[in-house]
Amino acid sequence: MTRAGGRIFIVGLGPGAPEQVTPQASAALAQATDLIGYAPYVARVEAGPAVVRHASDNRVELDRARHAIELALAGRNVAVVSGGDAGVFGMASAVFEAIDHGPAAWREVDVTVIPGVSAVLAAAARLGAPLGGDFCVISLSDNLKPRAVVHRRLAAAAGAGLVIALYNPRSKARPDQLGAALDLLRGILPGDVPVAFARAIGRPDERVILTDIAHADPEQVDMSTLVLIGCPLTHVIDRADGGRWLYTSRRVGEACA
Amino acid sequence: MTRAGGRIFIVGLGPGAPEQVTPQASAALAQATDLIGYAPYVARVEAGPAVVRHASDNRVELDRARHAIELALAGRNVAVVSGGDAGVFGMASAVFEAIDHGPAAWREVDVTVIPGVSAVLAAAARLGAPLGGDFCVISLSDNLKPRAVVHRRLAAAAGAGLVIALYNPRSKARPDQLGAALDLLRGILPGDVPVAFARAIGRPDERVILTDIAHADPEQVDMSTLVLIGCPLTHVIDRADGGRWLYTSRRVGEACA
Structure with missing residues (x-):
């Protein structure tokens, strides 16, 4: 999908086995130009060489969320990935917290949360x-x-x-x-x-x-x-x-x- | 997989959209000779004409669980289906409750629970x-x-x-x-x-x-x-x-x- 403003998918990768990743999550990952998340989760995603991987430490959720928002507003399709379900102690809350406390323009970003099989x-x-x-x-x-x-x-x-x-x-x-x-x-x-x-x-x-x-x-x-x-x-x-x-x-x- | 004793898969079908059914759940459903569950969930599963559908009312979880166990012990591959995740107010607990209170032979049944995206x-x-x-x-x-x-x-x-x-x-x-x-x-x-x-x-x-x-x-x-x-x-x-x-x-x- 081509969009002027880019978008964010917040994707739950499931507990670890590929057969526990939903087709909806796989389809979102296939659209991503950028992958953001804690390094072991980013490493788990199969993606072509053109996809940019932004792997980071486990304690920097808010920085990572802000980075995802800025990339999306610059036109990139960003998949923010978490293990299990991203809404259960994963990245989803951090992304919305960043939007809530960020510039008004951040409320324009297109965000879709894709649930996963939680741990x-x-x-x-x-x-x-x-x-x-x-x-x-x-x-x-x-x-x-x-x-x-x-x-x-x-x-x-x-x-x-x-x-x-x-x-x-x-x-x-x-x-x-x-x-x-x-x-x-x-x-x-x-x-x-x-x-x-x-x-x-x-x-x-x-x-x-x-x-x-x-x-x-x-x-x-x-x-x-x-x-x-x-x-x-x-x-x-x-x-x-x-x-x-x-x-x-x-x-x-x-x-x- | 061919097994002498048959088996039970307890499968969470996810919230409703096909793209939220995990490949693991789809693979288990593809092996089933029998589908058991509350009628709307059984109806949601695509299956060939040889697959037997045992659809029932919503209030008969234990009867349904006992039926699944008997079919499995008779050599059938039974998929017991629930919406969302079968472990969250779905059929998983009823199946184990039936085994716990049933004949000793029921503890031989091969049961696999396949998680899903819960509601x-x-x-x-x-x-x-x-x-x-x-x-x-x-x-x-x-x-x-x-x-x-x-x-x-x-x-x-x-x-x-x-x-x-x-x-x-x-x-x-x-x-x-x-x-x-x-x-x-x-x-x-x-x-x-x-x-x-x-x-x-x-x-x-x-x-x-x-x-x-x-x-x-x-x-x-x-x-x-x-x-x-x-x-x-x-x-x-x-x-x-x-x-x-x-x-x-x-x-x-x-x-x-």
């Missing part, structure tokens, strides 16, 4: 059906959010019986935070509530660990891991082949949460 | 980036869950500053429930918190309404609508073309929630 949905599918009831998705990162807010949210969610999916559970800069979060949750949830660590789902280095809240060990978790904390209605099924499935009952009693 | 992700992408912060996903249906539990969860989520996505917001059997939920939330959230009604996203009859919690009118909502309730950090951007974007700031202050 939490991929991890849940790999495990069985742990999101069968109500759930929440919380980032444990305290880069942009005080740790006290994270803890209040975790306590509210666990107390209300929501299954909890944790993004960004651990980094070198905050090795102790997941342990503190698990300690907090141990004070609220029964010890046998299932916990899953789902690492790099859909990628060659995929690894899944199934445990419970009493025994969950933060040392088994890195930044590429999705941590899933069940609720009292989350059950483990022992499969005949020795594997296990995790699912959350849809039926909730009066006493629950 | 909440599609609606969020259409609106901008309203899920830019922490969020929760709650079904308002009281078929399987007491209304008191729904209200406790809504109050906990809003009080903790989570954006709230509501599935199954309204049906003929419970026309008053969304109004009661909104009244509850008006007691917790500032009146100018954005609310979006996103109906049939990605389908020809798509409709989006943007309002705020003070003015949200349940009469504009039906069962095909995803209701999205922002938090105090959810903002509206007026676009140059007269449209509006919704996004939630990633940066959270000490005072929040």
Whole structure:
């Protein structure tokens, strides 16, 4: 499509496997003259030699968003890429935040957000059906959010019986935070509530660990891991082949949460 | 793939547009000898005349799950289909619940869950980036869950500053429930918190309404609508073309929630 002003596609690349990228996302990527995003996601996109790759570090979302807007207003077709779904702790929010705080002319930019299979949905599918009831998705990162807010949210969610999916559970800069979060949750949830660590789902280095809240060990978790904390209605099924499935009952009693 | 025992694929069909079905889902559907699901989803799948379609009403998830398991154990390749993602208020949980409560032999069935683009992700992408912060996903249906539990969860989520996505917001059997939920939330959230009604996203009859919690009118909502309730950090951007974007700031202050 030829457009005077260029445009921005904000594209969720899915969890990692090419067969989990939607045709809509692939079509948008095929139109791009420029790719912008965190370096490993930009590297994941196949594109011809004429496409310009603007790869950057993980902590510069707003700079990256502003760059995408300026390129689009200069007539380029820019694909801003994120892993999973770009709206879930990905680049979508940063692009709109940049527009909201930028010059009035930036409100003219043509932006389309293309959803993807988020990490939490991929991890849940790999495990069985742990999101069968109500759930929440919380980032444990305290880069942009005080740790006290994270803890209040975790306590509210666990107390209300929501299954909890944790993004960004651990980094070198905050090795102790997941342990503190698990300690907090141990004070609220029964010890046998299932916990899953789902690492790099859909990628060659995929690894899944199934445990419970009493025994969950933060040392088994890195930044590429999705941590899933069940609720009292989350059950483990022992499969005949020795594997296990995790699912959350849809039926909730009066006493629950 | 030929297998002695048959197998089950639980497949998320995405929000409705064919370009939002992942290649992984399409490949699984192409292997199916039998399609099982709520009639409108089964009808959405293209398949040859040899494929058997088992379409059913929306309230018989467990019967449908047991039927799928029996067919798979008889050697059929069964695709159990849901709209959006099958793990989010779709068929995945019902299949595992049936296995958990069924004969021991049912634990031998080969089950693969294939994630999809859920309605909440599609609606969020259409609106901008309203899920830019922490969020929760709650079904308002009281078929399987007491209304008191729904209200406790809504109050906990809003009080903790989570954006709230509501599935199954309204049906003929419970026309008053969304109004009661909104009244509850008006007691917790500032009146100018954005609310979006996103109906049939990605389908020809798509409709989006943007309002705020003070003015949200349940009469504009039906069962095909995803209701999205922002938090105090959810903002509206007026676009140059007269449209509006919704996004939630990633940066959270000490005072929040």
